[in-house]
Amino acid sequence: MLRFMLIRILQALPVIFVVITATFFLVRSAPGGPFDQEKVVIPEVKKALEAQYKLDLPLHEQYFAYLSDLAQGDLGPSFKYPGRSVNEILFSGLPVTAELGLYALLIALCIGVSAGVFASLRPNTAQDYVPMSLAMIGICMPSFLLGPLLVLVFGIWLDWLPITGWGDIPGDKILPSITLGSAYAAYIARLSRAGMLEILSQDYIRTARAKGLPEWQVVTRHALRGGLIPVIAFLGPAFAGLLAGSFVVETIFQIPGLGRFYVQAAFNRDYTMILGTTVFLSTLIVFFNLVSDITAAWLNPRLRAQFKGGSQ
Amino acid sequence: MSLLRVDNLSVSFHTRNGSHQAVKDVSFTVKPREITAIIGESGSGKSVSCYAMLGLVPSPPGRIDSGTALFEGADLLALSERELRAIRGRDIAMIFQDPMTCLNPFMTIGQQLIEPLQLHKGLSKKEAKERAIELLDEVGIRSPADTFDSYPHEFSGGMRQRVMIAMALINEPKLLIADEPTTALDVTIQAQILRLIADLQKNRDIGVLFISHDLAVVADIANQIIVMEQGVMVEQGSPDAIFNHAQHPYTQKLLAAIPSGQREAARVDPDPLIKVSGLKTWFYPSNAKDPVKAVDDVSLEINRGEVLGLVGESGSGKSTLGRSLLRLAPITGGSVTFDGTDVTALEGSALKEFRRRMQMIFQDPFASLNPRMTVYDTLAEPLLLHKICDRKNLDATIATLMDDVGLARAFIRKYPHEFSGGQRQRIAIGRALATKPEFIVADEPVSALDVTIQAQILELLASLGREHGLTMLFVSHDMAVIRQIADRVMVMYQGKLVEQGTAQAVFENPQQAYTQALLASIPGAATASAT
Numbered sequence: 001m002l003r004f005m006l007i008r009i010l011q012a013l014p015v016i017f018v019v020i021t022a023t024f025f026l027v028r029s030a031p032g033g034p035f036d037q038e039k040v041v042i043p044e045v046k047k048a049l050e051a052q053y054k055l056d057l058p059l060h061e062q063y064f065a066y067l068s069d070l071a072q073g074d075l076g077p078s079f080k081y082p083g084r085s086v087n088e089i090l091f092s093g094l095p096v097t098a099e100l101g102l103y104a105l106l107i108a109l110c111i112g113v114s115a116g117v118f119a120s121l122r123p124n125t126a127q128d129y130v131p132m133s134l135a136m137i138g139i140c141m142p143s144f145l146l147g148p149l150l151v152l153v154f155g156i157w158l159d160w161l162p163i164t165g166w167g168d169i170p171g172d173k174i175l176p177s178i179t180l181g182s183a184y185a186a187y188i189a190r191l192s193r194a195g196m197l198e199i200l201s202q203d204y205i206r207t208a209r210a211k212g213l214p215e216w217q218v219v220t221r222h223a224l225r226g227g228l229i230p231v232i233a234f235l236g237p238a239f240a241g242l243l244a245g246s247f248v249v250e251t252i253f254q255i256p257g258l259g260r261f262y263v264q265a266a267f268n269r270d271y272t273m274i275l276g277t278t279v280f281l282s283t284l285i286v287f288f289n290l291v292s293d294i295t296a297a298w299l300n301p302r303l304r305a306q307f308k309g310g311s312q
Numbered sequence: 313m314s315l316l317r318v319d320n321l322s323v324s325f326h327t328r329n330g331s332h333q334a335v336k337d338v339s340f341t342v343k344p345r346e347i348t349a350i351i352g353e354s355g356s357g358k359s360v361s362c363y364a365m366l367g368l369v370p371s372p373p374g375r376i377d378s379g380t381a382l383f384e385g386a387d388l389l390a391l392s393e394r395e396l397r398a399i400r401g402r403d404i405a406m407i408f409q410d411p412m413t414c415l416n417p418f419m420t421i422g423q424q425l426i427e428p429l430q431l432h433k434g435l436s437k438k439e440a441k442e443r444a445i446e447l448l449d450e451v452g453i454r455s456p457a458d459t460f461d462s463y464p465h466e467f468s469g470g471m472r473q474r475v476m477i478a479m480a481l482i483n484e485p486k487l488l489i490a491d492e493p494t495t496a497l498d499v500t501i502q503a504q505i506l507r508l509i510a511d512l513q514k515n516r517d518i519g520v521l522f523i524s525h526d527l528a529v530v531a532d533i534a535n536q537i538i539v540m541e542q543g544v545m546v547e548q549g550s551p552d553a554i555f556n557h558a559q560h561p562y563t564q565k566l567l568a569a570i571p572s573g574q575r576e577a578a579r580v581d582p583d584p585l586i587k588v589s590g591l592k593t594w595f596y597p598s599n600a601k602d603p604v605k606a607v608d609d610v611s612l613e614i615n616r617g618e619v620l621g622l623v624g625e626s627g628s629g630k631s632t633l634g635r636s637l638l639r640l641a642p643i644t645g646g647s648v649t650f651d652g653t654d655v656t657a658l659e660g661s662a663l664k665e666f667r668r669r670m671q672m673i674f675q676d677p678f679a680s681l682n683p684r685m686t687v688y689d690t691l692a693e694p695l696l697l698h699k700i701c702d703r704k705n706l707d708a709t710i711a712t713l714m715d716d717v718g719l720a721r722a723f724i725r726k727y728p729h730e731f732s733g734g735q736r737q738r739i740a741i742g743r744a745l746a747t748k749p750e751f752i753v754a755d756e757p758v759s760a761l762d763v764t765i766q767a768q769i770l771e772l773l774a775s776l777g778r779e780h781g782l783t784m785l786f787v788s789h790d791m792a793v794i795r796q797i798a799d800r801v802m803v804m805y806q807g808k809l810v811e812q813g814t815a816q817a818v819f820e821n822p823q824q825a826y827t828q829a830l831l832a833s834i835p836g837a838a839t840a841s842a843t
Contacts, residue, residue, distance in 0.1 A: 203413040204413065206368060206408065206414070207416070207476075207479075209368055210368060210406040211405075212402060221419075225418040225419075300418070301418060301465065
């Protein structure tokens with residue numbers, strides 16, 4: 001088990017390295033720089049600024065300087081928020097984004113799994129077609145459309161829920177979480193339907209029925225465990241995707257999360273901020289993928305035995 | 313007084329592609345303390361009849377059109393799902409064909425065993441566990457208390473079937489339905505499981521409904537035999553009546569298809585086409601220290617024009633040996649000489665030429681034919697690859713091949729899924745013959761087929777062998793099949809050859825204990841020798 005994890009972590013390092021390198025050179029090859037603005041800056045001031053942020057050095061020296069800082073866990077100073085480091089900004093936005101992502105994931109799981117399992121019980125009937133059509137709509141509906149729609153219906157027409165903010169008014173977390181989670185709910189619904197259909201056609205389900213178990217116990221005790229493995233394998237990438245993809249929702253609902261800094265950094269050519277966020281998010285994606293792979297394998301007794309054998 | 317009485321049962325399936333009557337007006341009775349066997353080939357409706365009684369036929373597409381099934385005075389077919397559930401697993405229990413897939417791989421053996429007890433008897437977990445361990449002991453599981461928390465994958469097929477039997481018997485049912493319980497098992501294991509079922513039936517005074525495709529299997533244990541063909545019951549009677557005075561032509565056909573008799577003694581001069589000396593094929597799994605010695609130091613010779621039968625149970629290395637001869641499995645040590653050429657280290661075009669002269673027929677024609685190629689394409693590929701004929705003569709050559717293996721020429725543009733299992737195996741044989749090989753490895757070519765089809769394919773192989781002067785290595789786990797086709801026999805056990813000799817010598821005077829055990833476990837041996 002430990003060996004498996006170690007190998008996977010070692011495999012992840014080159015991936016992250018390539019991401020850093022590609023991002024580093026791409027942002028610098030984009031036209032414009034952090035201190036090119038409409039307001040003309042006096043050349044001496046600009047030069048001093050560039051010297052302070054090491055922008056006057058040759059490109060490869062900048063690159064190696066950045067790498068050595070990164071190795072010590074320092075993502076560098078932000079170009080646009082003088083006096084604040086990228087680390088500081090990231091960790092001020094992260095808790096909000098993480099909380100939003102977690103709620104969205106929980107909503108996605110509850111809705112997705114129940115819809116998928118429900119649909120799988122009577123395949124190719126209305127009980128299957130209705131939730132699956134809704135899921136298809138959910139997958140196709142972008143959050144910049146769903147968000148304003150929800151705001152319009154529940155915030156303005158019905159006036160049930162607040163439409164902006166995060167943690168200021170009770171209930172203001174509901175709409176953003178639903179907006180962010182719905183696409184994932186739809187995807188999870190499809191995954192769990194397919195997984196359940198596969199398991200429900202297995203011989204051991206017939207064995208369970210032959211024992212006289214009521215249908216709900218056949219499903220919960222015998223089918224769910226195997227049927228939801230694809231969903232669990234998907235949770236890791238899903239959570240990482242929620243964190244990285246939350247900026248649209250954060251913008252719609254005025255939430256002070258990570259996503260907004262990320263997008264603004266790109267507009268501002270805030271090199272260190274873009275790089276820092278990218279490195280941070282790609283590390284998270286790799287990490288959550290690893291966690292969900294291990295969990296999915298752990299749920300399968302046969303693979304679990306192999307892991308035990310491998311760690312000896 | 314009967315335990316179960318089925319009258320005029322009809323079941324049909326309705327799908328978009330049309331309706332299909334699976335069971336037509338079937339009536340039979342199962343007496344308490346007796347084993348009643350239903351015999352039929354795949355598609356005969358034997359399993360569907362039993363599943364229908366217990367409400368286990370998925371509906372739609374299945375539908376019970378008519379009939380009654382009286383079990384202790386209650387009509388199973390008229391019960392509600394809830395009432396039926398109370399009977400399933402308590403009064404009527406089932407065991408199924410494939411123990412590898414019938415146990416839930418995500419739950420421990422123990423969890424699955426105690427489920428029926430908790431469900432129907434309301435026992436506490438502790439009481440149920442004690443009972444389960446007792447029963448595991450009774451069905452012959454070693455150290456049952458320790459295995460209670462094991463997962464199914466930690467058991468062999470035979471052991472899993474024992475667990476299934478324990479699970480079925482745990483609530484002391486009055487009727488046990490066993491659906492092909494030994495079909496997926498090796499012969500020696502099959503004999504053990506059959507004995508176990510017969511013993512348990514006697515000790516517990518239960519009625520057993522035993523479903524099988526193999527008359528020989530039920531010969532020794534059944535009190536009554538029912539024969540089904542295409543959804544219709546064609547004959548029923550005592551084993552003696554069925555085996556000795558069968559009335560219906562289909563029953564007679566089934567009986568004739570039981571592999572029996574033997575080939576004429578070898579007419580071959582010792583002129584070895586293939587010499588194998590000290591052959592080793594070892595595999596190195598990543599998580600084990602020791603290599604798996606699938607074939608370990610095997611030496612043998614196969615004479616020109618001879619059929620060599622290779623017998624062994626699963627895991628004995630017989631298939632690996634066959635593949636190694638064709639260089640389809642890696643050779644760790646030793647040598648294989650084919651017609652005077654050492655083929656152990658052949659590469660490139662020399663290997664290709666050698667491959668032309670040696671072909672293989674696989675066990676499962678469903679899996680070994682490419683589903684996206686028509687018969688024509690499948691047969692044309694080797695012909696063109698090895699330049700056996702040019703494009704001009706291709707159609708004629710393929711038509712001759714089709715005639716050889718007994719397939720109508722009209723089928724030439726069809727895909728494998730449009731054929732039955734036996735026809736598919738004919739295609740596979742045609743593909744193997746296309747290159748005009750001198751040597752064929754037939755790896756369990758008939759074990760996936762129904763008995764009557766099995767007899768046809770064996771006959772086809774034997775006659776093609778004579779016509780084309782083929783040398784053949786015939787791999788099988790089935791002693792009766794080997795006896796019918798082989799000139800000489802070799803027995804393999806755990807990667808080693810344990811016995812070899814002429815078919816007559818091995819069958820009539822086996823020297824090794826293992827060979828004797830194999831012969832003793834041929835089903836129906838007792839009945840066959842009595843008649």
